[in-house]
Amino acid sequence: MADSMTAEPRPADVTTRPTGEPLIVLDHVEKHFGELHVLRDVNLTIHRGEVVVVIGPSGSGKSTLCRTINRLETIDSGTISIDGKPLPAEGRELARLRADVGMVFQSFNLFAHRTVLENVTLGQVKAKGVKPAVAKATAMDLLERVGVADQAAKRPAQLSGGQQQRVAIARALAMKPKAMLFDEPTSALDPEMINEVLDVMVGLAQDGMTMVVVTHEMGFARRAAHRVVFMDAGQVVEEAEPETFFTAPRSGRAKDFLSKILTH
Numbered sequence: 539m540a541d542s543m544t545a546e547p548r549p550a551d552v553t554t555r556p557t558g559e560p561l562i563v564l565d566h567v568e569k570h571f572g573e574l575h576v577l578r579d580v581n582l583t584i585h586r587g588e589v590v591v592v593i594g595p596s597g598s599g600k601s602t603l604c605r606t607i608n609r610l611e612t613i614d615s616g617t618i619s620i621d622g623k624p625l626p627a628e629g630r631e632l633a634r635l636r637a638d639v640g641m642v643f644q645s646f647n648l649f650a651h652r653t654v655l656e657n658v659t660l661g662q663v664k665a666k667g668v669k670p671a672v673a674k675a676t677a678m679d680l681l682e683r684v685g686v687a688d689q690a691a692k693r694p695a696q697l698s699g700g701q702q703q704r705v706a707i708a709r710a711l712a713m714k715p716k717a718m719l720f721d722e723p724t725s726a727l728d729p730e731m732i733n734e735v736l737d738v739m740v741g742l743a744q745d746g747m748t749m750v751v752v753t754h755e756m757g758f759a760r761r762a763a764h765r766v767v768f769m770d771a772g773q774v775v776e777e778a779e780p781e782t783f784f785t786a787p788r789s790g791r792a793k794d795f796l797s798k799i800l801t802h
């Protein structure tokens with residue numbers, strides 16, 4: 539019989555963990571860019587502690603969906619709520635939203651003229667009023683956690699892409715977010731750096747962070763997602779647990795997409 543005390547944690551530890559109450563709710567969301575209808579009647583509920591991976595063809599609206607949750611894009615109609623409250627439009631409430639829902643971008647978006655440590659410290663001090671010494675200590679803990687504490691005094695440009703992305707994750711975590719949004723966080727990275735970022739993300743998932751992840755990394759979806767959301771032409775076409783989605787997609791559009799990406 540296997541010794542459960544010494545067994546390695548399995549990927550299923552994330553995906554079988556029960557998730558909680560609704561945290562992020564999109565209800566009949568519509569969005570156009572001019573004539574282009576990018577989000578079509580999107581209804582989606584993300585629960586506390588849930589890891590949702592959003593996949594779909596290029597241009598299907600995945601990034602836009604992610605950005606609307608952080609109000610980096612406005613919506614035309616429908617509603618989005620976080621923790622039962624509608625998204626604020628501006629001011630302090632919007633700053634609080636951006637702290638509560640951390641976002642990690644493909645292009646890192648670090649402050650180029652600040653050190654790594656300052657990148658992870660500044661937001662805490664400016665947006666949350668944390669004392670500088672406390673913010674610094676939190677930042678160092680987080681940089682340790684993502685494996686770049688030894689880079690704290692450098693500028694972002696002196697780091698590899700994988701290291702910069704891990705700093706970006708630490709910076710978002712420093713705001714003590716309720717949820718994290720990842721918009722293709724590994725797409726700009728050289729192949730050997732992808733796993734070092736994905737491993738940090740799997741660690742967050744194991745710790746119970748609520749996550750929405752737009753990615754082409756199907757291995758991550760299998761390892762860490764509770765649910766895969768498949769988008770095409772602005773619509774949520776299908777949602778399912780990863781195993782079900784990858785082995786038995788229901789819609790023709792999902793089958794077609796998977797046949798293209800899984801055979802190459």
Ligand SMILES: Nc1ncnc2c1ncn2[C@@H]1O[C@H](COP(=O)(O)OP(=O)(O)OP(=O)(O)O)[C@@H](O)[C@H]1O
Pocket residue numbers: 571574576594595596597598599600601602603
């Ligand atoms: N700011 C914008 N202004 C005008 N059109 C936009 C804007 N942002 C995105 N689009 C268009 O909206 C559509 C959806 O874009 P989006 O980036 O959300 O797709 P995606 O599924 O994330 O694609 P990819 O996988 O290639 O990143 C695309 O046709 C894109 O060109």
